[in-house]
Amino acid sequence: MAGVTSSQTIGPFWHMLSDPAHADLTRLGATGPRLELAGTMRDGDGAPLTDACIEIWQATPAASPLFNGWGRCATDGHGGYRFVTLAPDAAAPYFAVAIFARGLLRPLWTRVYFADIGDALLAALAPARRATLLAQRTEAGWRWDIRLQGDGETVFLDL
């Protein structure tokens, strides 16, 4: 078995590979019920991360040439991110999430859920920890804040 290549930080200048359009997964013309997901990413001091990369992968609705289920967003000057996408199927209402940033030598893996479906992961978490993976419905769409460290620290996964 070959050793898996070591991870290194994405650094502060990763935006060179990015395109703001990648935060809109409907940009190619996919149709269906839409979902907006936005939030703020904060560090152990509660300070916003202004140079982070957040990526989502959703397995549903099924991929097509108009929808590949992947999105990427750079956090803005206030630590904010925002995705526009298609709502996932009700049977599996969650996205896989990966966070990369300066100061993260390896990615933070997590998930964002749009309902407490009591799957193996959510069921194994204490309520306060479980809540960190549940997006909240607001008038503007869904809100999901991410805390890398400290009070209300988001649950991060070992896949």
Add this chain to the structure above:
Amino acid sequence: MTEPVYLPLSPDSQPPYAAPAYGSTHKRAPLQPLVAAAPTVERAGPVFLPSQFPAEIDMSREGGRDAMGQRIIVAGRVTDDAGRPVADAMIELWQANAAGRYHHERDAHDAPLDPNFRGAGRVFTDGDGRYRFTSIKPGAYPWRNHPNAWRPNHIHFSLFGASWGARLVTQMYFPGDPLLAIDPIFQSIPDPAARARLISAFDLELTQPEWALGFRFDIVLRGLHATPLEGAR
């Protein structure tokens, strides 16, 4: 029948979240232990069509004009941890120019920008996992982690493999770089052999006469593995 899983990562092959010598980790590393999760949606992953994510295999020119610096060819093979080739993997690349300056508005290093160098590329592996691109050797640059801190020459790699959990972001280094021994990011990897695998190898076979030096850099991603049935022998 059980679902395929990722093999555990060798703990010393990957850097920790909290690395004392790398200041930016101090407030960004989680304090809670990671929660073990059986992959579900993570066993699949996005497919990137070259028609929508066009390849850019030559970073050494911009608008038909040659960038300043040592021209290089980088090539290698992407496999999974069972040695299987990873076909059609999308690899994103970005790097500083020969003077050690990124074409990025937040890079304030007092070194010249090169109008003929942007420093962002994208390649896809072929059916055997092989990739190749042309660029110029990036320069070292200072950063403010500690007094007189300089990053070794490096090219950033971002890879999408056959599943979401195979996603990898890393950096390729160059052989013989004296800054590697004192770089907190490179040195954050505990296992010296794993560190060494991030250093590309000069390759005379890949080197093109009168044109460019060749460097080889192979990459291993996590793969999904069937688990034996309970009680099977």
